[in-house]
Amino acid sequence: MARGFKIVSQYAQAGLHLPYRATKQAAGYDFEAAEDFTLPSIWKLNFIKVLWQLHRSETASTTDLDAAAKVLKPWLVPTGIKAFMNDGEYLLLANRSSNPLKRNLILPNGIGVIDADYYDNPKNEGAIFVQLINMGIRDVHIKKGERIAQGIFTPYLTVTDEENVTTTRSGGFGSTNK
Numbered sequence: 001m002a003r004g005f006k007i008v009s010q011y012a013q014a015g016l017h018l019p020y021r022a023t024k025q026a027a028g029y030d031f032e033a034a035e036d037f038t039l040p041s042i043w044k045l046n047f048i049k050v051l052w053q054l055h056r057s058e059t060a061s062t063t064d065l066d067a068a069a070k071v072l073k074p075w076l077v078p079t080g081i082k083a084f085m086n087d088g089e090y091l092l093l094a095n096r097s098s099n100p101l102k103r104n105l106i107l108p109n110g111i112g113v114i115d116a117d118y119y120d121n122p123k124n125e126g127a128i129f130v131q132l133i134n135m136g137i138r139d140v141h142i143k144k145g146e147r148i149a150q151g152i153f154t155p156y157l158t159v160t161d162e163e164n165v166t167t168t169r170s171g172g173f174g175s176t177n178k
């Protein structure tokens with residue numbers, strides 16, 4: 001029975017901290033940003049301009065749409081951390097409760113599901129990223145070492161007499177092609 005965190009090789013010399021529980025009975029292990037990171041405000045002018053054009057049923061140019069999509073896409077903040085755990089467990093990645101309140105930062109995926117087989121996967125070593133969107137009107141500058149999310153080791157159940165699932169994981173973010 002083992003579960004825990006390791007620093008991925010890319011950040012071996014970066015002086016990162018392993019996730020830690022801030023209080024005696026905290027459920028979540030706080031993850032820190034592995035590097036400085038700027039989250040642009042979703043309300044960038046070109047995004048507004050595109051919305052206005054779409055609203056006035058003018059066709060927004062593809063470059064404007066591409067620019068808006070760029071601002072809209074969730075930003076992957078690196079943690080430099082990978083998590084190992086037992087069969088039947090996953091790491092639930094949740095937003096910090098202060099992020100929306102104080103910094104207008106939301107997790108577009110609601111929660112992150114870090115699977116046990118993501119650890120040391122061939123594509124990215126199981127490096128955990130926090131997807132964040134900045135709903136505020138100002139860009140948010142995250143400093144390396146700032147706490148950006150929390151991970152909770154969680155058991156999960158599966159259906160009874162499930163046929164053996166054999167697909168092995170190759171990466172993350174949509175990499176499991178059926």
Ligand SMILES: O=c1ccn([C@H]2C[C@H](O)[C@@H](COP(=O)(O)OP(=O)(O)OP(=O)(O)O)O2)c(=O)[nH]1
Nearest residue numbers: 112113114115118128129171172173174175176
């Ligand atoms: O916020 C997140 C969510 C996921 N992951 C990583 C860990 C997880 O094991 C993997 C796959 O996540 P998930 O299964 O939620 O996404 P998917 O779209 O189903 O991708 P996949 O096809 O890789 O399973 O991506 C993160 O690093 N951060």
Ligand SMILES: [Mg+2]
Nearest residue numbers: 113115174176
């Ligand atoms: Mg998946």
